Amino acid sequence: MEQLAKLEDLPTSYVANLTQNNLVPLWPSLRNVLPPLKPIPHTKATFWKFNDIKPLLIEAGELTPIEKAERRVLVLANPGHGLENMRATSVIYLGMQLLLPKEWAPAHRHTPNAVRLIVEGEKAYTTVEGEKCPMSHGDLILTPSGLWHEHGHDGDEPVIWLDVLDLPLVYYMEASYVEGGECQPVMNTGTKSRYGRGLVPTQHHIRAKNNYPMLRYPWVEAKQLLVDLAETQSQGPIQVAYVNPETGEDCQKIIGYSAVMVRSNETIQMSPCSAAQVFHLIEGQLELRIGTETFNLEKADTACAPCFAQIDLFNRSSEPCFIFIADEAPIQKKL
Ligand code: GTQ
Numbered sequence: 001m002e003q004l005a006k007l008e009d010l011p012t013s014y015v016a017n018l019t020q021n022n023l024v025p026l027w028p029s030l031r032n033v034l035p036p037l038k039p040i041p042h043t044k045a046t047f048w049k050f051n052d053i054k055p056l057l058i059e060a061g062e063l064t065p066i067e068k069a070e071r072r073v074l075v076l077a078n079p080g081h082g083l084e085n086m087r088a089t090s091v092i093y094l095g096m097q098l099l100l101p102k103e104w105a106p107a108h109r110h111t112p113n114a115v116r117l118i119v120e121g122e123k124a125y126t127t128v129e130g131e132k133c134p135m136s137h138g139d140l141i142l143t144p145s146g147l148w149h150e151h152g153h154d155g156d157e158p159v160i161w162l163d164v165l166d167l168p169l170v171y172y173m174e175a176s177y178v179e180g181g182e183c184q185p186v187m188n189t190g191t192k193s194r195y196g197r198g199l200v201p202t203q204h205h206i207r208a209k210n211n212y213p214m215l216r217y218p219w220v221e222a223k224q225l226l227v228d229l230a231e232t233q234s235q236g237p238i239q240v241a242y243v244n245p246e247t248g249e250d251c252q253k254i255i256g257y258s259a260v261m262v263r264s265n266e267t268i269q270m271s272p273c274s275a276a277q278v279f280h281l282i283e284g285q286l287e288l289r290i291g292t293e294t295f296n297l298e299k300a301d302t303a304c305a306p307c308f309a310q311i312d313l314f315n316r317s318s319e320p321c322f323i324f325i326a327d328e329a330p331i332q333k334k335l
């Protein structure tokens with residue numbers, strides 16, 4: 001492709017005239033906004049150790065009462081995007097949230113979609129549109145766009161979870177806002193007994209009114225499926241996607257969620273992917289290679305990879321490891 005003229009090739013008086021009229025010449029920037037054959041990502045391969053985050057999060061619990069924080073979260077920010085922009089990737093926001101015993105993070109609803117992946121602690125819960133979702137290690141809980149949600153804690157140890165939101169994209173679209181609300185009455189929604197066995201109710205009214213039929217995906221069930229698959233599948237990644245049980249489609253519209261199992265002493269080369277991805281280790285140990293960089297993940301560690309990166313998963317330990325993945329594939333497929 002032809003080398004194009006630079007801004008410096010133009011007379012400064014001409015450039016000043018353009019600026020005064022809110023005009024910009026395309027050609028000096030054309031190769032930046034349309035680079036040949038693949039994007040130039042701002043997202044850098046970045047790694048956050050849970051052991052570094054946890055003491056700082058516990059300290060935040062001492063420094064800032066929940067009433068003054070609403071959500072007590074440390075954001076996992078990618079230096080490639082500028083820390084102040086609070087992005088892990090251009091689409092994905094990551095935060096580690098702390099809730100202390102008896103604390104309550106009040107009800108609100110917002111335009112960005114969120115999920116929580118429970119990292120540590122027992123007996124906290126998230127209530128989503130009246131459905132009380134218990135939080136246990138590895139569970140995935142959805143709080144889709146526009147649904148009321150609040151977090152409470154009946155246990156006696158701190159509870160920590162990973163928040164994943166499509167906030168950077170929604171904020172960029174100037175579509176991000178929140179509404180505060182009252183404590184929600186808990187309802188018996190029966191969702192848990194309705195889904196998860198490959199069967200869905202035939203009542204049209206139940207199916208028609210709800211775009212998000214399943215809000216909680218228990219880890220025990222996801223893990224069991226991975227372990228069962230590993231027994232029959234000898235090759236390739238053992239990976240399961242979190243889907244809408246009624247449609248089989250991605251469980252949310254912008255970010256996709258899945259879990260991978262890597263057997264002891266196994267190496268998995270992930271398929272080339274045009275979407276940026278986030279890796280969070282639920283159980284075990286993992287050597288994660290992103291391009292030329294290597295990160296050693298232990299339980300609860302998190303990393304992100306830019307688009308088009310070569311990704312290899314090595315499990316050098318004697319136990320299987322289980323990885324939670326968030327990716328930008330759903331929005332890329334739609335676009
Ligand atoms: O728990 O509702 O990390 O609204 C960021 C925004 C968590 C939440 C975050 C939120 C929440």
